[in-house]
Amino acid sequence: MKSHIELVNNELDVLSSLVPLHAARIIELGCGAAALARELTQRHPDASYVGYEVDLIQHGRNLQAPAAGMQFEVGGAEKIPQADAQFDLALMLKSLHHVPLDSMDQALNEVARVLKPEGFLYVSEPLYEGALNDIVKLFNDEGLVRAEAQKAVDRATESPQARFAEVARVRFDMPVHFQDYPQFEQRMMRPTYKDHGIDDAMIERVRAPFEVHCGPDGAHFVRPMLVRLLQRIR
Secondary structure, eight states, X not given: OOOOOOBOXXXXXXXXXXXXXXXXXXXXESOTTOHHHHHHHHHOXXXXXXXXXXXXXXXXXXXXXXXXXXXXXXXXXXXXXXXXXOEEEEEEESOGGGSXXXXXXXXXXXXXXXXXXXXXXXXXXXXXXXXXXXXXXXXXXXXXXXXXXXXXXXXXXXXXXXXXEEEXXXXXXXXXXXXXXXXXIIIIISOTTOOOOOOHHHHHHHHHHHHTTEETTEEEEEEEEEXXXXXXXX
């Protein structure tokens, strides 16, 4: 089992150190803007990629920014419209905890189904700790769903019917920068995929703890991350 902690500016470097990407067929569930995948396909133009997203606004933006080797579709991890054993690698980047709690096991089973035998699932999840998390949980407390995501991975690798083996675990920090509070509000409090019910009172409540971290060049944080690399075994 691989385990280390470091500051990582680009998560693609972590992925590249763990999984062969040459000519890989890749699927991402909950792709968002697919920033990592866009860089991946530039580094590895022989790779092919399909990204699924349930947020129709983000999906529309993805379609407006096409890239060679990349395909974007609407859909969730709970029911993947792909045939069995199609992909070498599946990505879930900060997305497993967004799957409904009662569908997490089904989602991981679906990922196993569409992976080739011995294919990899790369699950990257933010940890529920740190200064940034303390601010975000004032309006979006993800303590429960993040814990349940880890439990779902445990079940997918440890139950008698487990379809995955965990082959690596990497703990690292990623730097996060906001120019100012309005940028934080737009990025974190008003995402297109969820309405956090933000009102003026909440904006002011969150502003004070955020501005404690502000300097001349904005606010700098680190986001603690945990990657669990799984390999399909059945």
